[in-house]
Amino acid sequence: MDKLQINGGAQLDGSIRISGAKNAALPILMSTLLAEGTTSIGNVPHLNDVTTTLELLGILGNSMTLDEKMTVQVDTSTIHSFEAPYELVKTMRASILVLGPLLARFGQADVSLPGGCAIGSRPVDLHIKGMQAMGADIDVIDGYVRARAPEGLKGARIFMDTVSVTGTENILMAATLAKGTSIIENAAREPEVVDLANCLIGMGAKISGAGTDIITVEGVDKLKGCHHDVLPDRIETGTYLVAAAITGGKVKLRDTNPDILEAVLLKLEEAGAEIKTGKGIIELDMKGKRPKAVDITTAPYPGFPTDMQAQFTALNAIAEGTGVIRETIFENRFMHVSEMQRMGADITIQGNAAISKGVTQLSGAQVMATDLRASASLVLSGLVAGGETIVDRIYHIDRGYECIEEKLQLMGASIRRMS
Numbered sequence: 001m002d003k004l005q006i007n008g009g010a011q012l013d014g015s016i017r018i019s020g021a022k023n024a025a026l027p028i029l030m031s032t033l034l035a036e037g038t039t040s041i042g043n044v045p046h047l048n049d050v051t052t053t054l055e056l057l058g059i060l061g062n063s064m065t066l067d068e069k070m071t072v073q074v075d076t077s078t079i080h081s082f083e084a085p086y087e088l089v090k091t092m093r094a095s096i097l098v099l100g101p102l103l104a105r106f107g108q109a110d111v112s113l114p115g116g117c118a119i120g121s122r123p124v125d126l127h128i129k130g131m132q133a134m135g136a137d138i139d140v141i142d143g144y145v146r147a148r149a150p151e152g153l154k155g156a157r158i159f160m161d162t163v164s165v166t167g168t169e170n171i172l173m174a175a176t177l178a179k180g181t182s183i184i185e186n187a188a189r190e191p192e193v194v195d196l197a198n199c200l201i202g203m204g205a206k207i208s209g210a211g212t213d214i215i216t217v218e219g220v221d222k223l224k225g226c227h228h229d230v231l232p233d234r235i236e237t238g239t240y241l242v243a244a245a246i247t248g249g250k251v252k253l254r255d256t257n258p259d260i261l262e263a264v265l266l267k268l269e270e271a272g273a274e275i276k277t278g279k280g281i282i283e284l285d286m287k288g289k290r291p292k293a294v295d296i297t298t299a300p301y302p303g304f305p306t307d308m309q310a311q312f313t314a315l316n317a318i319a320e321g322t323g324v325i326r327e328t329i330f331e332n333r334f335m336h337v338s339e340m341q342r343m344g345a346d347i348t349i350q351g352n353a354a355i356s357k358g359v360t361q362l363s364g365a366q367v368m369a370t371d372l373r374a375s376a377s378l379v380l381s382g383l384v385a386g387g388e389t390i391v392d393r394i395y396h397i398d399r400g401y402e403c404i405e406e407k408l409q410l411m412g413a414s415i416r417r418m419s
């Protein structure tokens with residue numbers, strides 16, 4: 001199993017390119033199931049979750065090509081299966097996103113339940129309720145969501161009890177081919193939902209309100225292939241900004257989008273970073289200073305993203321002062337804390353809060369990654385720790401960070417992959 005070996009202490013300084021967003025690429029690749037003919041998706045990040053998605057699309061019978069620039073072409077004319085098997089779904093929760101497209105276009109879908117995962121229970125009841133409101137017959141049998149709509153889906157008014165990103169995306173995709181109008185209320189406003197909606201509009205869907213909490217969809221008879229480029233990854237962007245800040249260094253990030261990262265940029269400024277933004281560019285300079293601890297409460301967009309919580313826990317661990325981080329989205333998303341404590345961090349968990357008294361120095365240790373962003377936070381901790389840190393089980397990191405060690409090396413970090 002691959003590991004990352006880090007020798008901490010370098011003040012990072014460099015310029016790197018940000019990849020396409022995992023959380024936009026996955027739903028957008030799934031959305032190609034809705035379109036007749038071939039859809040072409042550009043700026044797809046080279047990630048394990050993308051490989052899993054392409055495998056899943058392949059099992060369903062799609063023909064695919066991929067060029068060296070990671071533009072993926074999906075031709076749906078050969079689809080012959082409507083089942084997403086457990087073996088694939090268990091490795092990637094986003095597999096549930098085949099439910100809406102398959103049901104809307106083919107009237108049937110059998111999708112294994114993704115189950116719980118390290119960060120919380122993560123049910124899919126809202127996805128199922130939404131499809132049922134559109135007239136689908138759904139049973140959960142033998143760990144599979146078995147959904148049927150032989151006469152097609154009907155537009156409906158759907159209120160999401162909790163703001164759910166993939167729940168909104170699944171229902172949005174299903175609604176594009178439903179008969180009549182659908183209104184999704186309390187919809188997720190994440191930029192990745194907007195990117196998916198833009199791709200669907202390119203296919204001919206009639207959608208308004210994406211990016212607000214009420215999305216309206218007028219169903220159409222069919223969608224056709226289009227070209228769409230995936231938006232930049234705001235979580236990858238935020239992770240490299242924290243990498244520079246935590247080491248007192250500086251970084252210039254290219255091909256990113258500062259407009260979708262406001263909550264994170266404000267917290268970095270509060271921590272003492274100087275930030276300049278331009279079109280597609282974010283520059284951060286910490287000027288050799290130790291960061292100041294910040295208080296954070298995670299919330300749906302435009303609030304502070306839960307996917308950046310672990311990285312800021314690492315920042316607070318070595319910051320000046322005490323910082324309180326409250327996690328409000330997932331009930332078990334502090335798995336990185338016990339590993340950081342092994343590196344000398346002074347963090348206490350009280351309910352859904354991680355209270356961190358910044359220490360002046362962490363010490364390198366052998367640590368275990370438990371989930372994607374926890375892994376990233378341990379790499380960040382390793383960058384400032386004295387001596388050597390080994391991060392084990394980095395298959396989690398490869399789900400969501402393209403070439404993480406190469407990118408950190410470009411910023412001057414001493415990091416290498418070992419098996």
Ligand SMILES: CC(=O)N[C@H]1[C@@H](OP(=O)(O)OP(=O)(O)OC[C@H]2O[C@@H](n3ccc(=O)[nH]c3=O)[C@H](O)[C@@H]2O)O[C@H](CO)[C@@H](O)[C@@H]1O
Pocket residue numbers: 023026093094120121122123124125126127162163164165166167306307329330331
């Ligand atoms: C592939 C993808 O885009 N993943 C992101 C997506 O996950 P994902 O879409 O799975 O997360 P949700 O937005 O659905 O989860 C938000 C909350 O709603 C709850 N819930 C969700 C669905 C449901 O049917 N019932 C229910 O109770 C969840 O348990 C959680 O407490 O949004 C999360 C929250 O921003 C991010 O951390 C993930 O990186």
Ligand SMILES: C=C(OP(=O)(O)O)C(=O)O
Pocket residue numbers: 023092093094307372373400
């Ligand atoms: C939790 C995440 O991803 P997923 O929903 O794919 O597990 C994440 O990207 O941090």
